[in-house]
Ligand SMILES: Nc1ncnc2c1ncn2[C@@H]1O[C@H](COP(=O)(O)OP(=O)(O)OP(=O)(O)O)[C@@H](O)[C@H]1O
């Protein structure tokens with residue numbers, strides 16, 4: 635049985651003009667220890683798919699279908715019930731800034747995650763913070779763990795948001811564009827970290843990106859989303875060698891163009 639099994643997931647927003655819906659019947663599986671990438675143009679439904687699974691759609695948004703994590707149905711709950719069902723799933727939001735509590739120092743914030751999610755003793759949690767900040771390639775962890783989120787650059791906040799999600803030691807990580815705001819060397823480090831964690835801890839990753847290069851580096855399978863539907867899903871090597879859908883071919887061509895630029 636897959637760790638995450640999504641069947642016919644649809645998301646609609648009340649009053650939205652789009653008849654098909656933001657997500658229009660997606661089925662997708664992620665096995666334990668596997669990384670699956672969801673790629674697709676802006677507005678294709680990538681973020682709403684993840685948010686729907688965690689009961690985090692904006693007001694007016696409604697999900698239908700099924701999303702089972704470790705055998706438990708995730709849909710049909712919100713608030714505390716949704717958090718309980720989604721225990722074990724970590725989320726790195728696309729907007730890292732919004733996901734960090736503004737009045738908490740970075741170190742406190744990260745330690746609190748370990749305490750709340752794993753019952754980790756406070757002293758041990760504080761020790762883990764420095765190590766985790768190092769792992770996400772944040773320079774001078776001792777200094778930055780005393781800082782507040784607004785004192786960090788966008789790329790630093792993105793790494794802190796990733797660190798916060800990882801402090802919970804999730805079995806499945808939803809990572810929504812986790813490397814977009816990063817410069818190429820830091821991006822490579824974060825990609826290596828995610829891959830290392832997947833291999834060392836068996837953490838599965840559902841990675842959202844519109845960068846096929848990042849998807850190729852991390853994922854064993856790629857699903858291409860367009861207008862709320864999966865238009866192609868294949869093993870990474872197969873999709874890169876022989877994209878079947880014209881849109882996948884376009885994405886690949888854009889990647890090749892970017893690599894030569
Ligand atoms: N609160 C909302 N109300 C109405 N429609 C919404 C709302 N949030 C998102 N949508 C619509 O849902 C669709 C999918 O959005 P989604 O955020 O999933 O895109 P995405 O693939 O993540 O794009 P990006 O790459 O830009 O992040 C879009 O057409 C968007 O306009």
Ligand SMILES: [Mg+2]
Pocket residue numbers: 680681682728810
């Ligand atoms: Mg998005």
